Amino acid sequence: MKRRDTLKAISLAGFGLAVEPVEAAVPAPPEKKPVIPGGRQPFEAERDAKLKAEKFFTPHELQTVTVLCDIIIPADERSGSASQAGVPAFIEFMMKDQPRNQTPMRGGIRWLDNKCVAMFGKPFVQCTKAQQIQIVDKIAYPEQASKDMTQGVSFFSMMRNFTAAGFFTSQIGIKDLGYVGNTPNDWQGVPDDVLKQYGLSY
Amino acid sequence: MNTFQIKEAPTVYDVAIVGSGAGGGMAAYQLTKAGAKVVLLEAGGYFDPADPKYITQLKWPYESPRRGAGTTRPFGDFDAAWGGWDIEGEPYTAAKGTEFFWFRSRMLGGRTNHWGRISLRFGPDDFKRRSLTGVGEDWPISYEDISPYYDAVDKLVGIFGSKEGIRNEPDGFFLPPPKPRLHELMLKKAATSIGIPVIPSRLSILTKPINKDRGQCFYCAQCGRACQAYADFSSSSVLCIPAMKTGNLSLINHAMVREVLTDPNTGLATGVSYVDTISMQEKTVRAKTVMLAASTCETARLLLNSKSSRFPNGLANSSGVIGKYLNDSTGASRSAFIPALMDRKRYNEDGVGGMHVFTPWWLDNKKLDFPRGYHIEYGGGMGMPGYGFGGGIENLNGRIPGRNGQKKAAGGYGAGLKDDYRRFYGAYIGMAGRGEPVPLESNYCEIDPNNVDKYGIPTLRFNYKWSDYEVKQAKHMQDTFEEIIHALGGIALGSKPGPESNHGYGLEAPGKIIHEVGTVRMGNDPKTSALNKYQQAHDVKNLFVVDAAAFPSQGDKNVTWTILASSWRTSEYLFDQVKKKNL
Ligand SMILES: Cc1cc2nc3c(=O)[nH]c(=O)nc-3n(C[C@H](O)[C@H](O)[C@H](O)COP(=O)(O)OP(=O)(O)OC[C@H]3O[C@@H](n4cnc5c(N)ncnc54)[C@H](O)[C@@H]3O)c2cc1C
Numbered sequence: 001m002k003r004r005d006t007l008k009a010i011s012l013a014g015f016g017l018a019v020e021p022v023e024a025a026v027p028a029p030p031e032k033k034p035v036i037p038g039g040r041q042p043f044e045a046e047r048d049a050k051l052k053a054e055k056f057f058t059p060h061e062l063q064t065v066t067v068l069c070d071i072i073i074p075a076d077e078r079s080g081s082a083s084q085a086g087v088p089a090f091i092e093f094m095m096k097d098q099p100r101n102q103t104p105m106r107g108g109i110r111w112l113d114n115k116c117v118a119m120f121g122k123p124f125v126q127c128t129k130a131q132q133i134q135i136v137d138k139i140a141y142p143e144q145a146s147k148d149m150t151q152g153v154s155f156f157s158m159m160r161n162f163t164a165a166g167f168f169t170s171q172i173g174i175k176d177l178g179y180v181g182n183t184p185n186d187w188q189g190v191p192d193d194v195l196k197q198y199g200l201s202y
Numbered sequence: 203m204n205t206f207q208i209k210e211a212p213t214v215y216d217v218a219i220v221g222s223g224a225g226g227g228m229a230a231y232q233l234t235k236a237g238a239k240v241v242l243l244e245a246g247g248y249f250d251p252a253d254p255k256y257i258t259q260l261k262w263p264y265e266s267p268r269r270g271a272g273t274t275r276p277f278g279d280f281d282a283a284w285g286g287w288d289i290e291g292e293p294y295t296a297a298k299g300t301e302f303f304w305f306r307s308r309m310l311g312g313r314t315n316h317w318g319r320i321s322l323r324f325g326p327d328d329f330k331r332r333s334l335t336g337v338g339e340d341w342p343i344s345y346e347d348i349s350p351y352y353d354a355v356d357k358l359v360g361i362f363g364s365k366e367g368i369r370n371e372p373d374g375f376f377l378p379p380p381k382p383r384l385h386e387l388m389l390k391k392a393a394t395s396i397g398i399p400v401i402p403s404r405l406s407i408l409t410k411p412i413n414k415d416r417g418q419c420f421y422c423a424q425c426g427r428a429c430q431a432y433a434d435f436s437s438s439s440v441l442c443i444p445a446m447k448t449g450n451l452s453l454i455n456h457a458m459v460r461e462v463l464t465d466p467n468t469g470l471a472t473g474v475s476y477v478d479t480i481s482m483q484e485k486t487v488r489a490k491t492v493m494l495a496a497s498t499c500e501t502a503r504l505l506l507n508s509k510s511s512r513f514p515n516g517l518a519n520s521s522g523v524i525g526k527y528l529n530d531s532t533g534a535s536r537s538a539f540i541p542a543l544m545d546r547k548r549y550n551e552d553g554v555g556g557m558h559v560f561t562p563w564w565l566d567n568k569k570l571d572f573p574r575g576y577h578i579e580y581g582g583g584m585g586m587p588g589y590g591f592g593g594g595i596e597n598l599n600g601r602i603p604g605r606n607g608q609k610k611a612a613g614g615y616g617a618g619l620k621d622d623y624r625r626f627y628g629a630y631i632g633m634a635g636r637g638e639p640v641p642l643e644s645n646y647c648e649i650d651p652n653n654v655d656k657y658g659i660p661t662l663r664f665n666y667k668w669s670d671y672e673v674k675q676a677k678h679m680q681d682t683f684e685e686i687i688h689a690l691g692g693i694a695l696g697s698k699p700g701p702e703s704n705h706g707y708g709l710e711a712p713g714k715i716i717h718e719v720g721t722v723r724m725g726n727d728p729k730t731s732a733l734n735k736y737q738q739a740h741d742v743k744n745l746f747v748v749d750a751a752a753f754p755s756q757g758d759k760n761v762t763w764t765i766l767a768s769s770w771r772t773s774e775y776l777f778d779q780v781k782k783k784n785l
Pocket of ligand 1: 220221222223224225226243244245246277305306307308309310311312313314316317318319320321322457458459460495496497498500504716717749750760761762763765
């Protein structure tokens with residue numbers, strides 16, 4: 001294959017094309033054949049579909065997660081916020097995909113609500129913005145947090161990590177980051193101006 | 203209805219090959235090209251890297267609901283391995299106080315669809331470690347015996363690299379290597395300044411076209427997803443599919459081989475029995491010669507399970523050596539943050555799948571307190587973000603001055619944190635040592651007396667512990683990593699793994715580096731080896747092993763290039779023996 005043809009073939013190749021299953025371990029009922037997206041094994045496609053149909057977060061929990069992840073990654077002059085990038089839905093999926101996350105997440109939200117009720121008389125999402133920041137400030141800085149806040153610190157670190165992963169793997173986040181790869185190209189080395197900037201050469 | 207009625211195909215093939223990975227693919231390719239009628243039995247499903255049904259290459263993280271997390275595939279949602287450390291219904295165990303991690307792929311091409319493409323020849327010394335050091339084992343062949351096959355593999359499969367003239371890192375027939383990325387140039391400068399060499403890596407990726415059936419690398423860094431342009435080496439695209447085109451190959455997918463069948467009178471192999479994993483039917487195929495390439499541990503398992511009154515210890519095992527001397531590469535790693543790389547200019551630096559430079563073993567073990575060497579693999583750069591991106595920033599951002607020159611409290615949230623992720627992107631590097639262990643009789647796999655898989659086939663039980671040799675080598679790796687990080691002006695991440703860390707000095711658990719070899723080793727003495735120097739069973743002349751089970755040791759070089767070369771050599775020998783009517 002000539003290089004140009006390769007590139008053309010690549011750009012035409014199926015991205016997420018829905019195709020019929022290669023084989024099913026158990027014959028599917030004829031009326032409803034599962035659709036296996038390209039690149040998925042049948043068991044994975046079935047598992048994904050099942051997980052997507054389930055709900056983990058209660059509306060209250062989802063609201064809490066949404067507020068928290070937008071505090072962690074808000075909109076700024078360069079890009080949108082975590083919730084605009086679909087982070088809450090990603091976190092919801094990860095709870096079902098890797099159930100070990102469920103207790104720290106659900107319990108963490110409870111911990112937060114309990115602290116907020118003790119401090120402000122209301123669960124987190126019903127607090128004022130200033131109150132929300134007040135409690136977040138107590139759990140967002142691991143090295144400064146007081147002894148009675150360590151569980152909250154763990155919870156917030158988990159939220160921070162999920163939020164960053166979800167945001168920067170979204171279309172909005174990838175653009176924000178300036179990642180310009182994942183496309184056929186011809187690598188010719190580090191650009192000259194960058195080499196010069198670092199005092200390096202080939 | 204008797205479901206245990208065994209279906210027997212009437213054809214007698216010239217050769218039955220078990221497993222379609224590096225070893226089986228090469229044998230299938232060579233033998234079908236030479237005109238033999240071959241049946242290839244593969245436990246997994248069909249896979250073609252160019253078929254949209256299977257393609258994950260060039261997908262974006264958001265096309266995965268888990269953003270590429272490794273929930274169902276250990277190396278992530280887009281990785282081309284079907285299988286992993288645990289396969290449902292195919293368990294394995296480890297004896298108390300020992301451990302082994304066993305990575306298996308169940309698909310056409312085996313683990314070569316997603317492997318790292320690091321393609322290193324063993325050097326002359328790697329074939330005679332016992333003579334040189336007094337520990338371990340010599341091979342029954344030398345570098346000179348295998349080097350013509352390395353040459354041939356280089357040309358058939360394609361590999362890039364650079365001629366360096368290092369005695370124990372033999373050069374090959376190389377395509378041009380890609381230029382180093384920015385962090386790789388920095389690493390090279392830093393490491394070289396303290397006497398550690400850094401040279402272009404040697405990967406089986408086509409930086410130039412080599413024939414009309416395969417495309418050229420288009421630099422997406424995703425070889426691990428298998429290349430739809432066939433621009434890297436996968437046994438599926440480069441060997442098995444071309445072998446099918448000869449018209450001489452019958453490929454049977456979903457064929458889990460149970461045992462090698464023998465004639466009780468002659469003691470010769472007559473074929474194999476297998477379970478069709480879809481229909482669960484028991485079947486057999488007949489062949490004049492049987493070649494095993496199910497991967498190191500699986501090949502040993504097959505032989506140990508092929509018991510008969512004539513072969514009570516398992517087939518080809520009069521030496522009792524099968525399963526023993528199992529050994530995997532050592533591995534230890536460290537990562538660092540490079541402040542000089544913060545706030546980088548963005549450009550596409552995906553490059554090929556994997557590192558563009560590496561460090562071959564550069565020291566003399568005679569002057570060290572451990573007998574074997576290691577090489578260093580490097581990671582880093584502005585790669586495509588994936589699951590886990592930005593994880594653990596709270597351990598780092600308190601140590602780095604902000605744009606205003608002031609340090610701030612670690613962790614945090616908001617616009618400042620968001621900016622940290624951007625600033626730190628592309629400023630991390632990773633180093634991984636991959637070393638040679640000393641093969642020991644006490645490290646072995648055996649048939650587990652208590653367990654079977656879902657096909658009723660007895661499973662493996664592992665017995666593996668690192669020795670002091672490997673622990674000392676890992677200590678040396680950790681010291682070296684810190685020296686390089688220091689020379690780079692980097693900040694080492696995490697604390698330095700010490701003697702108290704798991705296995706000592708961050709040494710990975712046995713099996714984790716996925717270079718297992720040695721369970722059906724070759725040698726000149728039938729009392730201490732199962733195969734002769736052509737990887738032909740001492741006890742059964744029409745039985746061959748063409749995967750790394752045959753290797754007495756593994757060098758500090760990843761093993762696959764040697765599997766390809768030796769499988770080719772064995773295939774040629776087999777053909778020659780058939781011509782001479784010895785088989
Ligand atoms: C993530 C990763 C990275 C790697 N990177 C490198 C690298 O950079 N360089 C390097 O040299 N090596 C690397 N390796 C190792 C490399 O993949 C293996 O050395 C190589 O694939 C081994 O080839 P093989 O033919 O022995 O077995 P495999 O490739 O494992 O193929 C064996 C095949 O046999 C089939 N099989 C098993 N049992 C049976 C049975 N009973 N009946 C029928 N079929 C059966 C399996 O389904 C499989 O398809 C890497 C491995 C992994 C997992």
